[in-house]
Amino acid sequence: MSIHIVLVEPEIPPNTGNIARSCAATDSVLHLVKPLGFSLDEKSLRRAGLDYWPYVRLEVHESLEEFLEKYKSRRMWLSTTKGGKYYTEADFRDDDMILFGKETAGLPREFIESRRDMAVRIPMSESTRLRSFNLSNAANIVLFEALRQLGFPGLR
Numbered sequence: 001m002s003i004h005i006v007l008v009e010p011e012i013p014p015n016t017g018n019i020a021r022s023c024a025a026t027d028s029v030l031h032l033v034k035p036l037g038f039s040l041d042e043k044s045l046r047r048a049g050l051d052y053w054p055y056v057r058l059e060v061h062e063s064l065e066e067f068l069e070k071y072k073s074r075r076m077w078l079s080t081t082k083g084g085k086y087y088t089e090a091d092f093r094d095d096d097m098i099l100f101g102k103e104t105a106g107l108p109r110e111f112i113e114s115r116r117d118m119a120v121r122i123p124m125s126e127s128t129r130l131r132s133f134n135l136s137n138a139a140n141i142v143l144f145e146a147l148r149q150l151g152f153p154g155l156r
Contacts (some may be wrong), residue, residue, distance in 0.1 A: 001094045001095075001150060001153035001154065002027065002028055002029050002057075002094065002095060003026070003028045003029070003092070003095075003096060003097075003098065003143060003146045003147060003150070004028065004029040004030075004031060004074075004095065004096065004097040004098065005019060005022075005023055005028055005029070005030050005031065005097075005098055005100070005139055005143060006031040006033065006067070006076075006097050006098065006099040006100065007019065007030070007031065007032050007033065007100055007102075007135075007139075008033045008064055008099060008100065008101050008102060008107060009033060009034070009035055009036070009037075009064075009101070009102040010032060010036060010037060010038075010102060010103070010135070011036075011037030011038075011102050011103050011104060012037060012038075012103050012135070013037070013038040014136070015103065015134065015135040015136040016032070016036075016038070016136075018136035018140075019135070019136050019139045019140070020052070020053065020056045020058070021052055022136075022139070022140050022143060023056055023057065023143075024052050024053075024055040024056045024057075026143065026147060026155060027057070027154055027155075028057070028143060028147075029057045029058075029059065030056055030057065030058050030059070031058075031059045031060075031061060031067065031097070032058070032059070032060045032061070033061045033063065033064050033067050034060065034061065034062050034063060037102075040060065064108075064111070071097060074095065074096070074097050075093065075095075075096045075097065075118070076096075076097045076098075076099055076115065076118060077090055077092070077096060077097070077098045077099065077118050077119075077120055077142075078099050078107055078111070078112055078115055078118055078119040078120070079098055079099065079100050079120055079121070079122070079138060079139070079142050080101065080106055080107050080112055080119050080120075080121060081106065081121055081124075081131065081132045082106075082109075082112050082119060082121070083119035083120040083121030084116060084117075084119055084120075084121075085119075085120055085121070086120060086121060086122070086123055087120040087121065087122055087141070087142045087145055088145055089120070090120050090145075090146075091149070092145070092146035092149045092150065093150075094150060094153075096146065098139075098142055098143065098146065100135060100138065100139055103135050106132070120142070122138055122141055122142070
């Protein structure tokens with residue numbers, strides 16, 4: 001059993017590092033969709049102290065189009081501030097993919113519109129001036145809800 005976390009064009013290395021650590025700790029699969037705002041070479045990862053990367057089940061994709069073609073038969077949830085329902089209303093299943101957009105812009109608007117029924121959001125105060133949660137926090141919130149719904153498979 002696995003949940004797949006998909007980061008579309010992530011820009012900030014520490015966010016991706018935090019998410020990678022969560023994926024390693026939960027045996028979830030991490031997908032990174034290029035372009036990336038950082039390097040994944042061994043020297044860069046070692047310098048950042050990311051010694052858990054060997055435990056990350058990682059797939060890197062050249063583009064969103066390539067990723068979508070490869071996984072077109074999979075269910076994909078879009079985590080976005082523009083989601084029509086709360087993430088807790090999603091019915092997560094084994095092998096579901098949860099997509100998150102880049103920190104500065106989120107997922108492409110037309111992509112969200114074409115999959116509106118699979119777009120979920122994390123509730124925020126209406127009075128806040130914040131646009132969204134930090135990417136690594138948002139990914140962890142939604143990941144752990146999906147794992148909770150699945151009974152925390154393989155976790156102790």
